[in-house]
């Protein structure tokens with residue numbers, strides 16, 4: 001077992017050890033009590049957390065939302081007891097009883113750190129690698145807000161972002177994408193620790209992993225250091241000091257640690273990773289650590305008192321910043337007001353006046369093209385809306401024209417170039433969003449939402465206001481063929497709890513979709529066509545404002561209750577309009593319902609929903625996608641025209657014919673169902 005060593009700037013070696021061992025003991029005891037969890041890594045990294053949280057990290061436990069706090073992300077979210085212990089010890093609103101409730105129903109200490117559940121938890125982590133991506137996003141958020149709002153002599157946004165990554169985080173592809181981007185962006189205030197403990201669940205990392213991580217990160221243009229012994233407080237301290245001095249590139253500090261440190265039998269074993277140590281082993285470990293008590297959850301008063309000094313330190317740090325901020329506010333009141341508005345997440349008055357309306361002259365366009373027009377129109381009054389695409393800007397129409405690109409030379413810009421890194425992009429968006437002050441958007445083809453899904457899911461879990469712009473949304477993209485034609489993506493995205501997916505039918509609905517997306521407080525996916533769409537004449541058909549309710553009646557046949565309802569989203573709405581007209585001519589009262597968003601519709605009152613989809617009237621749905629998500633809306637006796645096979649490479653009009661997505665098929669089904 002490597003020996004502990006002392007630090008010159010610490011109170012005393014023994015008090016240091018008492019403070020560090022308190023973390024180890026709390027982690028062991030909480031996991032034991034819950035009979036589940038991950039004790040080994042908190043035990044290994046307790047010294048690192050101690051040095052970071054007592055000597056470097058700038059935070060105020062009394063105000064976890066202090067704007068200029070340093071951010072800390074435990075990307076290895078399974079080691080959550082490391083974070084919870086430190087949050088309790090430093091004085092966040094988290095009690096010893098909360099630690100005793102680890103992993104229990106509605107506790108503040110869930111299995112993995114969850115944003116919004118625990119004061120001091122900056123983002124939800126657990127799916128490995130995501131936290132690294134989030135940290136990059138936070139560092140970008142800091143760089144952007146700093147560049148935008150700091151003024152000569154008033155540096156009010158200026159903080160570091162730290163993360164801890166495990167072998168799993170480093171192995172996952174997402175950390176590669178995000179780290180490569182961070183290196184490119186020269187995010188000098190990003191400092192990561194790689195917990196190099198040589199152990200994963202299945203055993204020694206030799207089984208799977210022989211990368212030279214240091215060289216890999218050097219290759220990404222990171223500054224890389226090694227700390228040979230995780231218990232060497234001075235070495236950790238010195239490495240952080242050096243990292244903080246490197247401001248032109250991100251830093252990685254590779255720390256050799258020993259999982260389960262202190263445990264006579266579990267130290268350095270995979271067993272210490274994800275199981276309670278057991279009562280007997282905990283007893284032996286406390287003895288081996290020279291811990292003063294065998295009592296569960298015992299923290300020596302002098303250790304707690306020392307940790308709690310961080311509350312005073314934090315209050316002082318924030319007070320000093322507040323003074324600087326007040327001076328800034330006095331000198332630049334408009335800037336301060338704007339920053340505060342953005343941080344509150346409020347939109348500027350009057351932004352909606354900029355939403356364009358479309359006419360028959362300019363509205364016969366693809367919804368991706370309409371989206372680009374709307375984005376550019378509203379951009380001047382929504383400066384917090386910043387984003388870009390994964391190398392598809394010209395196809396996704398997501399460039400704000402005339403605005404600078406955001407890059408290592410200039411963080412004030414609003415156009416991002418994420419490169420071909422969809423997964424990284426979406427995790428970075430989450431980090432930017434939790435950092436605050438921006439509404440990030442990210443674009444790619446709908447098919448590649450599959451490459452983003454894990455981070456999209458976390459955006460939903462955290463309910464973050466991020467906007468995905470997904471174009472080329474069906475077989476309607478045509479010749480690129482089945483590799484690029486989404487089939488199951490609409491249904492699988494709609495299946496993520498908390499997402500709002502909007503697939504507008506024409507240019508006017510696209511404008512309404514952006515309105516809804518900006519007003520919505522949660523993740524929104526705008527799903528747009530590559531191909532041109534016919535303009536829906538709103539003199540004749542219901543206004544596109546109905547989109548806000550998710551679904552609305554576009555057209556009804558005269559003569560009372562409809563005999564059949566036709567419904568659709570996006571590019572297939574044109575087909576139901578046509579079919580409705582033809583059915584009317586054939587003496588069948590059909591209703592055409594545009595349903596751009598299942599989720600917005602599901603949120604309406606039953607009364608409204610029944611007014612759109614009358615009970616007892618049979619329904620036909622059509623969407624050029626897998627039918628799964630429509631069953632709820634058509635019911636048992638309805639019909640769905642969709643696709644349960646992959647697409648094909650051909651002009652899209654031919655594909656619609658071959659796959660039976662036609663007005664004729666709609667009419668056929670409607671006639672069968674009409675009563």
Ligand SMILES: Cc1ncc(C[n+]2csc(CCOP(=O)(O)OP(=O)(O)O)c2C)c(N)n1
Pocket residue numbers: 040041076078079126127128129166167168169172195197199200201259273
């Ligand atoms: C994306 C993802 N895949 C798998 C897991 C399950 N899992 C949790 S920890 C872990 C690996 C453990 O090794 P390491 O990352 O080195 O953590 P340590 O054992 O050092 O705590 C795995 C596979 C996960 N949390 N996220």
